[in-house]
Amino acid sequence: MSEKNPWNKTNQWEEELNLVISMIAKTELVEMTKWGGSVYTIDNKNVVGLGGFKSYLAIWFFNGVFLKDEAQVLVNAQEGVTKALRQWRFQSKEGIIKNEKLILQYLQEAITNEKAGISKKPEKKEAIISDLLNLELKNNTALASAFETFSPYKQREFLEYVESAKQEKTKLTRIEKIKPMILQGIGLNDKYR
Known part of the structure; x- marks a missing residue:
């Protein structure tokens, strides 16, 4: 990875990020830069993003709420605030390697959902009148x-x-x-x- 990922807050996950990026490269997702970092899209619609934090690396699925999540690995980063986005957190390179097949399965399901138009649209805020x-x-x-x-x-x-x-x-x-x-x-x- 030639340039630093701005979502890699601690710069301690470079190997792990490259490993996940190599998995994403096996799919039809297209890398785009949004909000200063890499976002992987299909038909210009956000599917997944990556980020390194203090104690974990996360793959976030923009419409993860619609994934089956049979392995029960997805978490809501901000309960009550985050509507559709779900994260899969990893604390080690080994955890990523061990779950490669499952990661690819989740990525494929996210792509299929996005192509089918299964997504949560942002809610319009109520107009304020003064x-x-x-x-x-x-x-x-x-x-x-x-x-x-x-x-x-x-x-x-x-x-x-x-x-x-x-x-x-x-x-x-x-x-x-x-x-x-x-x-x-x-x-x-x-x-x-």
Whole structure:
């Protein structure tokens, strides 16, 4: 592997990553770079990714929730948060070698599922309505046109910021705080990006 995998957080899994990559190469998956790392796809749809962490190497199946998992090897990395993604974790090179046939079986099932369109689509977030911010935008055309230049994602951040306040006076204070930001084209969380 010529360039470091950004998902190999500890750089202690190079041999193991290369071993899994050689297994993936036996399938029809195509390697693409997404989110700064390798993702293996079929018809431009994400099927699996790899990553090395402190105590394990993981193969993650983007729609792993639909795999039969008869060997009971898949885990949900964030219970209650992660909907479809499942990980298969390995602590050693030997564990990978021992399970090569099973890994290839899981990879093939994931490919078959993706080709069949068996996948979980991200849920649309409920629209946020802020009567106070809408009133401010209605009364201030410069603010309204500046607000419209933001992407829907950044508009949502402003709306969530205002509407997460419980009291109306706090909402009004927050609106006053974000007005200069909107007029200057600065997103609410731009300083963190």
